[in-house]
Amino acid sequence: MRLDTKYLDTFISRSELRMIEEEAKEAHLSLENGTCPSADFLGWLHLPSSTKDAELKRIERIAKEIRKTSSVFIVIGIGGSYLGSRAALEFLSPGYAEDGPCKIYFAGNSIDPLYLSNLINKIKDKDITVNVISKSGTTIEPATAFRIIRDKVLKKRYSSQELKKRIIFTTTKGKGALSNMAKRGGYRCFYIPEDVGGRFSVLTPVGLLPMAVAGIDIKAVIKGAASIEAKSKTPSLETNLSYRYACLRNLLYRNGKKIEIACSFHTDLHYLLEWWKQLFAESEGKDGKGLFPATAIFSTDLHANGQLIQQGERNIFETFLCIKKKEADLKLGHDKDNIDKLNYISGKGLDLINKMAYKGTVLAHKDGNVPNMSITIDERSAFCLGELIYFFQRAVALSGLLLGINPFDQPGVQAYKDNMFRLLGRK
Ligand code: PA5
Numbered sequence: 269m270r271l272d273t274k275y276l277d278t279f280i281s282r283s284e285l286r287m288i289e290e291e292a293k294e295a296h297l298s299l300e301n302g303t304c305p306s307a308d309f310l311g312w313l314h315l316p317s318s319t320k321d322a323e324l325k326r327i328e329r330i331a332k333e334i335r336k337t338s339s340v341f342i343v344i345g346i347g348g349s350y351l352g353s354r355a356a357l358e359f360l361s362p363g364y365a366e367d368g369p370c371k372i373y374f375a376g377n378s379i380d381p382l383y384l385s386n387l388i389n390k391i392k393d394k395d396i397t398v399n400v401i402s403k404s405g406t407t408i409e410p411a412t413a414f415r416i417i418r419d420k421v422l423k424k425r426y427s428s429q430e431l432k433k434r435i436i437f438t439t440t441k442g443k444g445a446l447s448n449m450a451k452r453g454g455y456r457c458f459y460i461p462e463d464v465g466g467r468f469s470v471l472t473p474v475g476l477l478p479m480a481v482a483g484i485d486i487k488a489v490i491k492g493a494a495s496i497e498a499k500s501k502t503p504s505l506e507t508n509l510s511y512r513y514a515c516l517r518n519l520l521y522r523n524g525k526k527i528e529i530a531c532s533f534h535t536d537l538h539y540l541l542e543w544w545k546q547l548f549a550e551s552e553g554k555d556g557k558g559l560f561p562a563t564a565i566f567s568t569d570l571h572a573n574g575q576l577i578q579q580g581e582r583n584i585f586e587t588f589l590c591i592k593k594k595e596a597d598l599k600l601g602h603d604k605d606n607i608d609k610l611n612y613i614s615g616k617g618l619d620l621i622n623k624m625a626y627k628g629t630v631l632a633h634k635d636g637n638v639p640n641m642s643i644t645i646d647e648r649s650a651f652c653l654g655e656l657i658y659f660f661q662r663a664v665a666l667s668g669l670l671l672g673i674n675p676f677d678q679p680g681v682q683a684y685k686d687n688m689f690r691l692l693g694r695k
Contacts, residue, residue: 269496269655270592271509272642273516275630279585279639280519288515288670289505295669296503296511304669306676311463312661315471316493316654324487327458327473330436331480335370337433338397342387342417343478344376345401346409347546349438352470353478355543356489356653358536361482372482375417376400376410384413388420396421399436401474403460405444408685428453438473465676467547468661471654485650492654500662510659513643514667517585520639521559521671525585529577531564532589533626538565540653541589544660551664551675558671567625578636586633586640588626589656593647594619 298304299313334341343353354374361372375387400414418435426434431453438458439446450457458473469475471493476486496510505512517528528548530541541563552558564573577584597617600610613621630640643659645652668675 269509269646269652269659270642270644271513272644273512275634276516276520276639276641278634279523279525280516284519285505285515288519289503291670292505292511292515292666293503295666298669299665305674308463309465309468309676311461312465312468312471313665314497315461315464316490316497316658319471319490323473324476324490327476327480327486330456331477333433334397334481335368335483338370338395340391340394340396341370341372341478341481342391342396342398343372343374343401344398344410344413344417345374345438345474346377346407347550348466348469349401349403349407349410349474350374350377351467351539351543351546352475352657355539356470356475356479356484357482358539359648359653360479360484360650362536368483370481372478376413379409379412384416388417392421396425397434397436398422399438399477400446401438402444402446403440403466403469403474405437405439405446405448408688411445432456436477438477467550468676470543470657479650484653488650489654489657492649492651492656493658494654495651496655496658496662500658510662511666513587513641513659514663514670516641517559517587517663518667518670520585525559525583525639527560527562527584529562529564529584529586530589531566531569531586533566533622534589534591535565535568537589538563540656541565547660548664548667550678550681552668552671552673554673554677554680557673566629567622570625570629577633577638582637584638586630586638588630588640588642590626590642590644591646591648591652592644595648 295304299310302310304310343350357372373387373391375384398414398417400410402410422431422434432455435453435455436458437446437450437455438460439450440462441447441457441459447457449455458477460469460472460474464472471490476489479489480486500508500510502508503511505515520528530544532541545561545563548559548561577586597619599617600614602611602614630642633640645656665675
C-alpha cells in the first residue's frame, strides 16, 4: 500500500505535522492501553491477528453448504451490518456471483417497499438461504425485511425443520431478538464479539460469511488486515501510513477543509467508498465536530460535482483510492474518416486514458486549491481488501481521538428512530 501526499505539501507544513505526531502518540497509547473513551469497544483493534483458523473454517464450511443448497443467498442488514460485505462483493465479486451457483442479494438496508417486493418476486421460485445480521438484534430495517421475507417466502416454501438450515443469524450471543428467535426456532448463529462495534465488524462473520458465500478468500482478507495491524504497532508517521492519513486529514480540517471526498476512478470501488463514508461519518460526527465524508466515482462525477470541486467554496479536500495493477483494457482502433477526431489516441487503451484522467484531475484540483492525497493498493485482491479495511478502521479511530470525540459510539442515530417509533405508536 502507498500513501502519496505530494499534493499536500503547499497546504500542510512540516512543523504542523511534527506537532500532530505528538498528539497521535498519545492517542495511540490510549488505544493500545485501553484508556480511550468506550474502551470496551476495542475488540476490532487486534481482531485480524487473533482470528482463529477454526472460526474461518466454520464460516467456509457453512458458505460451501449454502452454495450447494441455495441458488439465492439474501443478506439482511443495515449500516455496519451491511456495507462492509457489500463493498467486498462489489469489489471482488462484481455481479455478486451472478454467474455462479448462488446469487447474492441484499435486503433490510432500507424500508422501501418497492425494493423488497421486487426482490421477493425475483426469488420466489428459487432455493433460498437468508442471513440476518444485526448486532443489537432490534434494528427496524432488517427486522421488518426478515419478517416479511420469512412470512411471504420462507414459511410458504419450507418446513420448520428445513428452515433451521435456511435461516442463519449473525448477532450478539445471548442478547436481543435474533438470539431469542434462534433459540426458539433452532436456527444457526454466528456471533459478533460484544466489544466490536457495528461499523468495525466487517472482519467478523458479519462480513466474512457473505464474502465466503461469494467465493472470496476470507483467509487472505484477514491476512491483509493483519499486515496493516502489524504496521500499526508504532505511532511513527513515517511507517504507519494509516496514522499519517489520519493526521493529515485532521490538519486539513483544522485549516478549514471541512469536507473530505473519497473518490476513485474505479467504478466498483463505489461501495467501498460507501463503507468508508459510514465508518467515518458515524465515528466522527459528534459534539459539533467532524469532517463531512462524501464520496465520488470519477470520471462520472466530474460531470456532476466536478465544477463545484474545482471552483466552489474552498472547504474540500480529496482522498483518491487507486489500484496499481493494470486490469482489463480496451484499445481504441484507428478510423480512416476520423469524424469523432479520436485518432490522436488510437492504439491507446482505456486503462491509460483513465490514468491520464486521474493525473489531470489531481493536478487541476490541487491548482484549484483542493488538496488531495492518493492511497494505492497493489491489486484487486482479497489481501488488498483486508489491508484497506484495517487501514481505514485504524485511521478513523486515531482521527476521532485527535478530534477529541469518542469514535466508538453513535448516540445521534437514535433521534430519528425515537420519532419514527412514536409516530408508529410503539408502546
Ligand atoms: O456502526 C454501527 O454501529 C451502526 O451502523 C450499526 O451497524 C447499524 O445501525 C446496524 O445495527 P445492528 O447491527 O444492531 O442492526
